Amino acid sequence: MYILWETDSGDESIVEWGTDANLSSNTSGTFWITPDQSRMHEVLLDNLDHHNTYFYRVKTLGTYSDIYSFRTHGHSAHEDDTHIVAMSDVQQDANNPDKFREVVEEGIIEYFEQTYGGDITDHLALVMIPGDLVNTGSSYAQWQTQFFEPSKELLARIPMYPVLGNHEVNADYYFQFFRLPENGTPGFEEHWWYKDYSNIRIIGLDSNAPFTNQEQLSWLDTLLTQTCTADSVDFVFAQLHHPHKSELWTPGESDYTGEVIQRLEAFSTKCGKPSIHFFGHTHGYSRGQSRDHKHLWINVATGGGAIDYWGEYPNFDYDEFSVTQDEFGFVSVAVTAGADPQITIKRISRGNKFAARDNDIRDSLVIRKNVKSVAPPYPVFPVNEMVSPDCVMLKATGFSSMENSVHGQSHWQVTAQENDFASPVKDQWKNYENWYDQTDTQAGDDLTDEAITNLAENTTYWWRVRYRDREFNWSDWSAMATFTTGSSQMAENQLINPGAEDSLALWTITDGVVEALTANVCNGITPHTGERYFVVGGLCTESAFARCHQDMDLTAYLDSIQGGLFPVQFGGWLSNFNGSDLPEMRLIFLDASGQPIDSSQTLSTNNSSWTRLENSLFIPPGTQTLRLELTGTRLAGTDNDSYFDDLFVRLGSSMTDCDEYTSNIQPAGPRPSGIRITPNPWKELTQLSFSSPDPDEIHLVVTDASGRQAWFPYTVTHDGILMYRGDQPAGQYLIQIRQDNQIHFSERFIVID
The missing domain is CATH 2.60.40.10 (Immunoglobulins)
Structure with a gap:
């Protein structure tokens, strides 16, 4: 166990310690003079007994600290259960300057002592912080007042293992204040390292340039190969600052972290040892998983830094993430060893500006090393x-x-x-x-x-x-x-040149630069299909914002449109380069004089791979021209990486219910609904009536015409269910009544303006 402290003067570096407060032993160490002319003292206490409590105080020039205690945990030779706290981005929030102290004292310490009893040292083995300990790593005052002072009740008793965030700016103070394993690549000491605790291997990595290099990845490859055959290791925990994907703040994403994830995924699948990467940078909590591997993704922010609230920055709903919360808090990780090793993860929340929370468990998960058998479906x-x-x-x-x-x-x-x-x-x-x-x-x-x-x-x-x-x-x-x-009920694509194969023909540019590029020109990407794709904003010549459109004449459909139930479906494949810039598309409905009547919802993505988006809705009466509008907005860098390909606009005689089908013997109608929806169509409120099951015991699942789930507020009454429109657009929807994982009834309804 390393003990570090700082003084204004004095060369004496002594730790008095023992198994009780009498402190019967003392050990001397070393010191060095910092650039600020203070003294940093370091003493190593070794050959300590396993699973024992020790008391200590430090001494310099006859001046003593208070007496503190720590407990030895998790020697790799012993299969001990281990408890870890992970939190990130604890730098000071100007609007909540005391939040980090609150998370430490009222959060971590109170949670462990109230939940498990006794002193926190009896239960908590270590703290992991994947970066951003202060706002400016080169500011000595910030380290003193914004990190060490608010966390002193924890750091005096529990070992801490941080990694570098971007706010540390690779400053000397970080390396001065922490004693980390020096088992990384020579020349990059304490940038990447590993430490074994019981049946866990903890790997610290640096996701900040210029250290996002091949040397680090090669070191990681070698370490994971060794870890595969290490019988004492059941789980691997990696920590690094930047996310590969981020639901609350997509501009903060890092491809380098993606390289790390690929290696951890391959390791877990090959070696049968689950892995987790803990990260931060985005100020909120997220928990997700890889699809094809036993690997978890956990953002453990924010422990003090200003929250990235929903809608404040670009957001994206990634398949990998199951839970994202814009709240302060920390993550408890309990690891069990033995014949059936497992991890129990809990998110402990301190709330946000909208709702205060006092150590509420907002998410939890158990994962085991041993494989369970799941039967294949039919x-x-x-x-x-x-x-x-x-x-x-x-x-x-x-x-x-x-x-x-x-x-x-x-x-x-x-x-x-x-x-x-x-x-x-x-x-x-x-x-x-x-x-x-x-x-x-x-x-x-x-x-x-x-x-x-x-x-x-x-x-x-x-x-x-x-x-x-x-x-x-x-x-x-x-x-x-x-x-x-069989045959589609929707008409052919109304767009001409929907994939830029004829360059920009039939498209009208109203703002900025729009280009039709072939694969990889001007450092672009490969088209979704064909030879070209649209870049709305430009790569060869850039503009911060661009807009273009194509108009379609609907005069041949006026009679159908006037009924208010004539559908249109639109969409396409959208992408950007690195998750930063924003491609968007929407339909605009124009009257006979070319004035807008209404518009659809906007389809957009921050995904850096081609992503299909689509929507269906009814064309408003009075529409004579349909306009598909594309926009690209630069949010980072110099290029405007807003890409589109294979766009479509289709008209149809009806919207298809996914529960209706035709068999190869004879046409079959819709399944019996058993629901009465009154009124239908409806504007703001409707009532659902059905004989069974009990309305208090059911789930309502509503999907729009494109199959995406849509949320409608509702209340249960003695007559059934009252469902409200909320902020849902006009259109056709399918509702299912579910109970005990069974679909009891389904029916279509129409929302109108």
């Missing part, structure tokens, strides 16, 4: 059926496991090549929960069915599904099933 529908290409609801059997596992995730694939799922046309992964912007968008989804939209007409497809439990054990894939699509 395809139910469609199997050798003919279905609509516009939308089909795949259905499989329920979740099954002999080991009392619980259904956590489902992964669906559709391919046009028999027995070949290497490049599926649909690849959809759903979690049992998805807490995004205060709402669980997966509430009520039993994960046994999935809407698949916009398939090709008159085409044979094959599909399969696999299930995962909540400890990240996948089943094998189901048997493969096949179906054939």
